[in-house]
Amino acid sequence: MDIKYAILGFLGWQPLTGYDLKKMMAKSTPYYWSGNNNQIYTALVQLHKAGMVTNEVERRGHYLSRKIYTITDKGMAALREWLTSPPELPLLRNSFLVQLAWADQLEPHEQDCLLERYENEVASHLLILREEQRRGSLINPARTPREKYLWERISENHVQFYENELGWIHRTREEIKEK
Amino acid sequence: MDIKYAILGFLGWQPLTGYDLKKMMAKSTPYYWSGNNNQIYTALVQLHKAGMVTNEVERRGHYLSRKIYTITDKGMAALREWLTSPPELPLLRNSFLVQLAWADQLEPHEQDCLLERYENEVASHLLILREEQRRGSLINPARTPREKYLWERISENHVQFYENELGWIHRTREEIKEK
DNA sequence: AAGGACATGTAACACGTTACATGATTTT
DNA sequence: AAAATCATGTAACGTGTTACATGTCCTT
Numbered sequence: 328m329d330i331k332y333a334i335l336g337f338l339g340w341q342p343l344t345g346y347d348l349k350k351m352m353a354k355s356t357p358y359y360w361s362g363n364n365n366q367i368y369t370a371l372v373q374l375h376k377a378g379m380v381t382n383e384v385e386r387r388g389h390y391l392s393r394k395i396y397t398i399t400d401k402g403m404a405a406l407r408e409w410l411t412s413p414p415e416l417p418l419l420r421n422s423f424l425v426q427l428a429w430a431d432q433l434e435p436h437e438q439d440c441l442l443e444r445y446e447n448e449v450a451s452h453l454l455i456l457r458e459e460q461r462r463g464s465l466i467n468p469a470r471t472p473r474e475k476y477l478w479e480r481i482s483e484n485h486v487q488f489y490e491n492e493l494g495w496i497h498r499t500r501e502e503i504k505e506k
Numbered sequence: 507m508d509i510k511y512a513i514l515g516f517l518g519w520q521p522l523t524g525y526d527l528k529k530m531m532a533k534s535t536p537y538y539w540s541g542n543n544n545q546i547y548t549a550l551v552q553l554h555k556a557g558m559v560t561n562e563v564e565r566r567g568h569y570l571s572r573k574i575y576t577i578t579d580k581g582m583a584a585l586r587e588w589l590t591s592p593p594e595l596p597l598l599r600n601s602f603l604v605q606l607a608w609a610d611q612l613e614p615h616e617q618d619c620l621l622e623r624y625e626n627e628v629a630s631h632l633l634i635l636r637e638e639q640r641r642g643s644l645i646n647p648a649r650t651p652r653e654k655y656l657w658e659r660i661s662e663n664h665v666q667f668y669e670n671e672l673g674w675i676h677r678t679r680e681e682i683k684e685k
Numbered sequence: 686a687a688g689g690a691c692a693t694g695t696a697a698c699a700c701g702t703t704a705c706a707t708g709a710t711t712t713t
Numbered sequence: 714a715a716a717a718t719c720a721t722g723t724a725a726c727g728t729g730t731t732a733c734a735t736g737t738c739c740t741t
Binding site for chain 1: 508511512515518534535536537538585586588589590591592593594595596597598599600601602603604605606607608609610611612616619620623624627628631649650652653655656657659660662663666667670671674678681682685
């Protein structure tokens with residue numbers, strides 16, 4: 328469960344609430360978990376049980392309260408250990424490729440429509456990513472120059488992935504047209 | 507549930523058993539489902555209930571038997587409809603990037619070890635992919651020149667993805683060394 | 686005789702998403 | 714007054730993996 332380590336990572340930075348974590352993950356590139364209450368809150372409970380985090384309840388007003396989580400030494404040690412564990416290959420699932428595998432059954436214009444739609448999807452997502460980078464709406468801790476560099480490279484990894492995909496689909500369409 | 511359409515795709519080609527499907531998926535690039543009984547057999551039951559496939563039980567010996575599934579017109583229509591439905595963006599999950607996000611906490615040599623391991627993982631996977639391509643151990647239907655071309659492009663998409671990743675990690679390591 | 690391929694299925698678990706449920710506080 | 718944000722949680726569902734369970738047939 329990656330998300331636990333992502334949480335530990337953020338808490339290693341500063342104490343945070345579940346709600347804070349949710350927002351931070353939504354704003355940072357490597358976190359593919361979509362704004363997801365269930366996962367975050369249950370992971371926090373599990374981390375608490377395992378002694379990796381402690382929480383302090385802060386009352387505000389009559390009913391409202393929030394839990395501020397802090398990482399423990401045990402949590403820091405677990406994070407460090409995970410950081411040095413063997414990295415895994417990325418998991419890639421592209422259902423478009425499954426469509427393409429059987430696209431020979433389509434009429435030529437339907438087939439090109441499919442390819443064009445995919446190209447547009449990728450291109451517009453790339454624009455969004457670049458815009459986010461440009462506006463600096465993504466989190467970049469930058470506590471040290473090295474950390475800043477690493478986060479920039481992670482962001483770059485995403486952009487490059489979509490650029491690569493765009494190049495591939497473009498060439499595919501060109502080659503089909505030539506026939 | 508993509509896998510249902512993948513099954514319909516293969517059955518559109520020829521009648522097959524669940525076991526056949528399992529092998530074919532394992533041998534073709536765009537099918538990311540790992541040799542998985544549960545999914546295939548339950549999907550076949552669901553497709554059968556939905557009238558997308560029929561099956562014929564072939565007895566062989568006293569106890570042994572196998573179910574040969576055939577796609578129906580309804581199944582073919584469902585497949586065609588899915589093929590023309592709007593493609594989705596690929597789903598990419600790279601837990602290595604989550605490790606990297608917090609890698610500033612590591613000693614320089616531990617950090618480079620992490621990067622090197624990832625580079626090696628990607629490089630060796632790329633070798634496997636290229637070897638599979640070269641040996642032709644991957645399925646390539648090639649019933650028409652266009653279909654052959656499409657499957658080659660799908661295979662190329664995979665290779666390009668890992669090549670891109672390899673380029674990215676290589677450059678990242680070089681830039682870190684320069685400091 | 687042993688091992689591998691053939692063949693079908695179930696059980697338990699892990700991960701992730703959407704939607705539901707509640708209600709206070711702050712901003713417009 | 715309405716809308717957005719803050720804040721925590723639960724329920725139901727979908728998808729995918731590993732391991733379990735069973736037994737035959739074919740090759741070495």
